[in-house]
Amino acid sequence: MPDEAPQREKFTVAQLVLAAAALAVVGLVLIFGFGGDDSDEPGTSQPSSQADGDDADGADDDGGDGDDANSAPDVTSSPEPSTTADDETSPPPLPPGMERPGPTEAPDPATVDHQSPSQIALAALTAAYSMDTTTDESPADAMQRVEPWLADTWKSREYDLKDLEDEVEDDWNDWADHDGYASINVIQDVISNDAVSPQERGDTETTAMRKIAVSFTPLGRDGWNGQLEDATWYVHMERPSASDPWTIVEMRRPVFDPTTRPLPTGSPNSWSSTHDPGNR
Secondary structure: OOOOOHHHHHHHHHHHHHHHHHHHHHHHHHHHHHHHHHHHHHHHHHHHHHHHHHHHHHHHHHHHHHHHHHHHHHHOOOOHHOOOOHHHOOOOOOOOOOOOOOOOOOOOOOHHHOOHHHHHHHHHHHHOOOOOOOOOOOOOOHOOOOOOOOOOOOOOEEHHHHHHHHHHHHHHHHHHOOEEEEEEEEEEOOOOOOOOOOOHHHHOOEEEEEEEEEEEEEEOOOEEEEEOOEEEEEEEEEEOOOOOOOEEEEEOOOOOOOOOOOOOOOOOHHHHHHHHHHHO
């Protein structure tokens, strides 16, 4: 029996140790359990702060996008100059192999055969349509270039050049806005010498008439295109003798329909009196 007391004391001590250990474990569980809950709340805020951090990173990313957005105008604005005045003043592309027609140039009188009525008429009208706003102060400058082939000044009532000058003058400022010029598309003797002899035309040794068709377009050096214009001219020439050069005594754009009225023949004076509206 004497050994039972120490053994009981051993059991009691052991039990106390176990109880203390159990209490310690319980305490730790309670502490960390509640601490975990407490830490969960901050923990939930911690993820939120991490989320905020992510948002911040996202904001940085967004901020990066913002920087991109700030730089985006540079990117998006780079095409803008191509849609501003630079492109508006750039000539449009032409089909391959085609070139934009240049301004009409007046012929050099020294290169024109003054014994040929057709060449005289074509040269004079080519000069009349050699209008260029970059070199001429007004259309009158082109009309003056016709005078080497005229019997009188271009302003004479015998020529319809003043009417042509007035018509172009009305649009001259529009042409000038585009550095415009006249470009002849077609100019031709309607009845060629190969098809009809001078006698069949009504020509004589000292009188001749040519019917010239002209088609031209005002063009701008910035790519602008004006309205196509067509005209038919009757050019009447005279000379003192067969050895003298032809000079133009009359240039008219008909006020009648040439398809329903006979072409004027003979001398310009007889044609004028025959077809003058006041002499019907």
